[in-house]
Amino acid sequence: MCKLFMRIIIILTIFIGQVRAVELGGFLSENLSIKFQDEQEFIKKETWLRLKLRSRMESSGLFTDIDLCYDPLYHSVPELKIKEAYADLSLGQFDLRFGRQIVIWGKADEFNPTDFINPEDYREFISLNKSDRKIGLFYPKVDYYFGNYRVEGIFIPFFTPSEIPMDTSHPWIPYQIKDIIVDPKIILTEPEEPKHKLKNSEYALKFGTTMEDFDFSFCYFEGFFDIPVMFREGIILPDTIVISPKYKRFRAGGFDFATTFRDLGLRGELAYVDKGYYITTDSLDTDRIVEKANLSFILDTDYTFLENFYLNLQWIGRYIFDYDEGIEEDELENRFVFSCHKYFFYEELKLGLSGMVYNLRDQDYMLQPYLEYSVTDGVFFETGCYLFGGKEKSMLGQFNKNNCLFLKTSYYF
Numbered sequence: 001m002c003k004l005f006m007r008i009i010i011i012l013t014i015f016i017g018q019v020r021a022v023e024l025g026g027f028l029s030e031n032l033s034i035k036f037q038d039e040q041e042f043i044k045k046e047t048w049l050r051l052k053l054r055s056r057m058e059s060s061g062l063f064t065d066i067d068l069c070y071d072p073l074y075h076s077v078p079e080l081k082i083k084e085a086y087a088d089l090s091l092g093q094f095d096l097r098f099g100r101q102i103v104i105w106g107k108a109d110e111f112n113p114t115d116f117i118n119p120e121d122y123r124e125f126i127s128l129n130k131s132d133r134k135i136g137l138f139y140p141k142v143d144y145y146f147g148n149y150r151v152e153g154i155f156i157p158f159f160t161p162s163e164i165p166m167d168t169s170h171p172w173i174p175y176q177i178k179d180i181i182v183d184p185k186i187i188l189t190e191p192e193e194p195k196h197k198l199k200n201s202e203y204a205l206k207f208g209t210t211m212e213d214f215d216f217s218f219c220y221f222e223g224f225f226d227i228p229v230m231f232r233e234g235i236i237l238p239d240t241i242v243i244s245p246k247y248k249r250f251r252a253g254g255f256d257f258a259t260t261f262r263d264l265g266l267r268g269e270l271a272y273v274d275k276g277y278y279i280t281t282d283s284l285d286t287d288r289i290v291e292k293a294n295l296s297f298i299l300d301t302d303y304t305f306l307e308n309f310y311l312n313l314q315w316i317g318r319y320i321f322d323y324d325e326g327i328e329e330d331e332l333e334n335r336f337v338f339s340c341h342k343y344f345f346y347e348e349l350k351l352g353l354s355g356m357v358y359n360l361r362d363q364d365y366m367l368q369p370y371l372e373y374s375v376t377d378g379v380f381f382e383t384g385c386y387l388f389g390g391k392e393k394s395m396l397g398q399f400n401k402n403n404c405l406f407l408k409t410s411y412y413f
Contacts, residue, residue, distance in 0.1 A: 023054035029410040033127065036385075037403050043171040044127065044406070046071040050083070059090040074123075074170075084136045095143040100136040103154065105206065105219060106269050107258040111316050111337065113271035113296035114219055114254035117154060117204060119162035119226035125172060126366070126386060126399075127406065135160060149209045156202040159194045161247060162226040175398045180230070180243060187236070191228045191245040200224075200249075216257040224249050229277040231287045250275040267300040282326035293321045308343045334360050348374045356396065364390020364397035382408040 026049070033044035046069060053064040064085045070078035086099030106112025110130050120133040139156040165173040168181055180186050194200040202223025208216065228245030235241055254271035276294040295318070302312040314337040323331040341352030350372040358364045370384030385405045390397025 023052070023056070025052040025054070025413060026050045027410055027412045029408060031127070031406070031408045033386075033404045033406040035402065035404045037401060042073060043402065043404060044071065044124075045073055061088045062086075063088065082136070093145050095145075097141040097143075100138050101141065102131070102134045102136050103141065104131065104134065105204075105254075105256075107215070107256045107267040108269055108298045108300040108314065109267075109312060109337075109339075111298055111314065111335075112256075113269045113298055114252075114256050116219075116221040116223065116252060116254075117156075119160055121163040123163055123165045123170070123172060135163065148211075149207070152204075152206040152208075154204040156204075156223065157198075158196055159200060159202065159224050159247065160226070161191070161193065161228070164227065171402050172399070175393055176230070185239050185241060187240065187242045189233075189242065189244045191247065193247055194224055194249075214257065214259045216255070219254045219256075220252070221254075222249070222251045225277075229289060230279075231289055233287070248275065248277060263303060263305070265302045267298075269296075269298045271296045276320065278320065278327045278329055280324065280326040281328065282324065285326070290324060290327060292323070292327075295319045295321070306342075308347070310339075310341050312337075312339045314338070330359070330361060358390070358395045362391045362394035362397060364388075364394035366396045366399075378412045380408075380410045380412070382406075382410075 028050075029046075029048045031044055031046040031048065032042065034040060034042050049068040051064075051066045051068075053062075053066075055062045065083035067081045067083050068078055069075075069081070082100060084099075084101050086097050086101045089096045089098075103117045104112065104115055105117060106114045112130075118134045118137055120130075121128075121135055122133070125133060137156060137160055138158070139154060142153045144151045144153075164177065166177065166181070167173065168178050180188050202221070204219065204221040204223075206217055206219040208218070210216075224247045226247070228247050231244050231246055233242040233244045250273055252271055252273045254269065256267070256269040258265075258267045260266070273294050273296070275291050277289050277291055280288055280290045282288075282290075296316075297318075298314060298316045300312070300314045302310065304310050316335040316337065318333045320327065320329070320331050336357045337355070339352065339354040341350055343350050352370050352372070354368040354370075356366045358366075365388070367387040368384060370382060372380060372382045374380055383406065385403070387403050388396050388399040390400070392398060392400075
């Protein structure tokens with residue numbers, strides 16, 4: 001049904017274009033990344049074409065984003081994906097959207113504790129921004145406006161997991177997955193996905209408003225984690241462990257805000273999750289997983305000064321309630337993210353630096369110095385590098401052999 005609807009959306013968009021103007025846009029980009037440590041090998045040779053089709057009428061519209069990607073390092077043939085394909089309809093105080101779509105909740109940059117809706121493609125989690133990592137889902141969305149208030153409702157009938165690299169040769173495979181796959185004493189079963197039943201549907205509700213310069217909203221979500229929990233099921237042979245990935249259901253509530261104070265921008269988010277799952281070293285816990293509630297938060301501020309010098313700082317944290325000493329993760333986890341850039345030559349040249357310290361205990365980090373140059377209208381050139389450091393079994397330190405240079409050229413039309 002989902003595939004049929006998306007095909008209808010595309011056909012209708014093209015058909016309407018025969019009688020009404022259709023906006024055609026998109027980009028074509030070439031992306032190269034090469035390691036500069038040990039073996040100097042390419043880890044990315046991607047050609048990416050995105051087509052955007054927009055057909056607008058007085059109270060409705062049809063929208064389609066199509067991606068055609070080819071990277072000979074990972075695919076034998078080009079990948080054709082329908083990123084989004086949906087129809088919009090305005091009925092007085094109601095806005096309806098139906099089809100394959102992407103919704104990102106939260107007001108902070110990139111890291112959003114309240115962003116529960118769409119799964120992500122983690123096969124390129126470093127080199128893609130969040131909106132490009134997102135996987136479109138088929139669902140209806142309703143927005144209701146009254147006065148200065150807005151209520152948003154979403155119903156997701158079918159579960160879709162995130163994409164995680166499972167090939168041990170993939171440069172961005174998490175060490176937790178790789179260690180399981182390469183261990184001959186571990187049997188990894190197929191993930192147990194929720195069945196397509198009404199009780200396994202996901203739904204979300206959001207209420208928001210703006211009071212003077214203070215924009216805020218409250219949200220609620222009930223659904224599944226899009227990354228499976230690795231449960232240890234038992235031992236079937238001497239020294240042979242069976243691990244079964246399962247997608248677990250949870251409920252969450254959140255709050256976000258955005259405001260300004262003179263030239264200072266300030267944003268924040270807070271999310272409470274009733275069931276989080278953590279690996280434990282407690283031998284009395286047979287499946288090696290404990291269930292605990294957690295609270296995640298982010299405080300994000302930015303400031304522009306000294307003639308187009310932009311600075312952004314973020315503090316990201318998570319607290320585990322009813323903490324046990326056997327849990328491998330910290331009771332209070334702190335991460336810090338920063339980015340800065342400055343424009344030169346009438347904003348044709350941009351020099352920037354982004355970075356993250358993921359965990360103070362592991363002292364793991366990522367740095368990304370970069371340069372962007374606008375060659376002419378719609379043509380951009382970007383180069384820079386990714387630098388990783390920290391403990392080998394840490395979130396970012398595990399990729400310290402992936403330090404690489406990147407080069408990207410893009411044409412927007």
